[in-house]
Amino acid sequence: MPDIDMNRPLERSDTFLPFQMMHEAGPIENVRVVDVTRAAAVAVKPWVGRGLKNEADQAAVAAMRRMLNREIPVRGTVVIGEGERDKAPMLYIGEEVGIYRRLTPYELTKLELLDSVPEGMDPFLKLSREDLLDLGVFRDVRKRKIPEERWMTDEELRELGIPVVDIATDPLEGTTPAAYNLEGATTVMAMAERGTVLHAPDIYMEKLVVGPSAAGQVDLRAPVKENLEVIRRSLRRDSVHDLNIVVMNRGRNKALIDEIRSCGATVKLIEDCDMMRGIAAAIRGSQIHALFGIGAAPEGVLTAIAIKALGGEIQARLVSRNVNHRDIAAKDDAAEDTTNAFAFSQEEIARMKRMKVPEIEKVLEGEKIFHTEDLCSSKDFVFGATGVTTGDLLKGVIVFQAGGAITDSLKIGGSGIFHTIKTIYIKDKKRNPVRMPGS
Ligand code: VTB
Numbered sequence: 001m002p003d004i005d006m007n008r009p010l011e012r013s014d015t016f017l018p019f020q021m022m023h024e025a026g027p028i029e030n031v032r033v034v035d036v037t038r039a040a041a042v043a044v045k046p047w048v049g050r051g052l053k054n055e056a057d058q059a060a061v062a063a064m065r066r067m068l069n070r071e072i073p074v075r076g077t078v079v080i081g082e083g084e085r086d087k088a089p090m091l092y093i094g095e096e097v098g099i100y101r102r103l104t105p106y107e108l109t110k111l112e113l114l115d116s117v118p119e120g121m122d123p124f125l126k127l128s129r130e131d132l133l134d135l136g137v138f139r140d141v142r143k144r145k146i147p148e149e150r151w152m153t154d155e156e157l158r159e160l161g162i163p164v165v166d167i168a169t170d171p172l173e174g175t176t177p178a179a180y181n182l183e184g185a186t187t188v189m190a191m192a193e194r195g196t197v198l199h200a201p202d203i204y205m206e207k208l209v210v211g212p213s214a215a216g217q218v219d220l221r222a223p224v225k226e227n228l229e230v231i232r233r234s235l236r237r238d239s240v241h242d243l244n245i246v247v248m249n250r251g252r253n254k255a256l257i258d259e260i261r262s263c264g265a266t267v268k269l270i271e272d273c274d275m276m277r278g279i280a281a282a283i284r285g286s287q288i289h290a291l292f293g294i295g296a297a298p299e300g301v302l303t304a305i306a307i308k309a310l311g312g313e314i315q316a317r318l319v320s321r322n323v324n325h326r327d328i329a330a331k332d333d334a335a336e337d338t339t340n341a342f343a344f345s346q347e348e349i350a351r352m353k354r355m356k357v358p359e360i361e362k363v364l365e366g367e368k369i370f371h372t373e374d375l376c377s378s379k380d381f382v383f384g385a386t387g388v389t390t391g392d393l394l395k396g397v398i399v400f401q402a403g404g405a406i407t408d409s410l411k412i413g414g415s416g417i418f419h420t421i422k423t424i425y426i427k428d429k430k431r432n433p434v435r436m437p438g439s
Helices: 012-024 033-047 053-071 105-114 129-136 139-143 154-159 175-179 224-234 251-262 274-280 297-310 346-354 360-365
Strands: 075-080 164-173 186-193 204-210 244-248 266-270 290-296 313-319 381-387 404-413 418-426
Touching: 033 053, 033 164, 033 175, 033 186, 033 381, 033 404, 033 418, 053 164, 053 175, 053 186, 075 297, 154 164, 164 274, 164 297, 186 274, 186 297, 204 224, 204 274, 204 297, 224 251, 224 290, 244 251, 244 274, 251 266, 251 290, 266 274, 274 290, 274 297, 290 297, 297 313, 297 381, 297 404, 346 360
Parallel strands: 075 164, 244 266, 244 290
Antiparallel strands: 164 186, 186 381, 204 290, 204 313, 381 404, 404 418
16 A cells, blocks of 8 residues: 555545546446346345245346346346256346347237337337237247347447447356355346357356465466465465365365365365355455365356456366265265266267357366456456345345345446445335444
């Protein structure tokens, strides 16, 4: 920190900072992603602790999609989402969302049946009322395609200042903690420039995540001991014993956990949600100094987007789903994982190819290391998250009997500005006046 002389006269540059903050955030960073994650978190709340994972997840997905399509002025394509179209009805990979999405004929039909076609549909939809009627009355309308030239192109939208984005989302990160009312369930959404986010299939990913001070100095291929030493030095700890490293409690990470412990560092074992814990590694005061080990790949890409905004680093390798996914303590035979992490099934290879994962040959050899920039190369981007149940970074949703809720969210983006957003909504302020959080 430079010394500030409080007695010197004010200069022009003193008032510059607030303007700089406003202008550094690009149009994508300014998209209201937290409105989307907040809606999802509040929608999940009634399902917390009910033991119903899918219902909790579906509540988040439906709320997100509705909010995106009604309120968020972008044209977005889901690149990391609920899965492939045939498996997921909503927020599937490839689905277009946002106010400026290209509506499906089915959606148009519904509009037509419910109402007259809203005038406001132009200027992004170049369809006449006759076109719509044409489409609308046929029963097989779902299969019909509206010719490309009828839609505003991405370029035309950009010229109007409308963001055209890739969307990465984990509508409910931690369906298990949500269903069992355990720590750390979160709703998550990120947006970046079109074509800048790795389309990661839903397989596993070996991750090494560190904060800004150790960024650029760790190496996923180096011995654990060396990486721990780099992290110790960068955080100015006297000893490796002061480091708290997060690893998922799974048989596939057993050897790694033993090694970290034998180097003297503490391991924080987690059952779920390695995304927010990875992000916490780049936030001082979170008591988390790094994340190591194998978790899921889509979550790894979302981690990368947030880590990039925070100036940290992630290094990652894609890993087959065949590795051990059981808790270390769950069964004795779960303890050892002798599977080759890179023995991908034919189906996994086909999926990677379909999703255009780069340098597949190297991936198959376990030699392809994805760095932060390989996972997200966008300059203008945004990441938002809202707590469902309380975790390391965010408090869970609180709902009032009298109607209303308190939510806790964070938002970060390309400019590096970090927003913590506490939202209090109360319907009946007579019975339930607004209070300072924590009082
Ligand atoms: C991981 C982790 C996620 O689910 O994917 C985990 O990255 C599932 O791992 O954050 P297993 O297949 O070993 O059970 C989460 O914890 C939550 O979605």
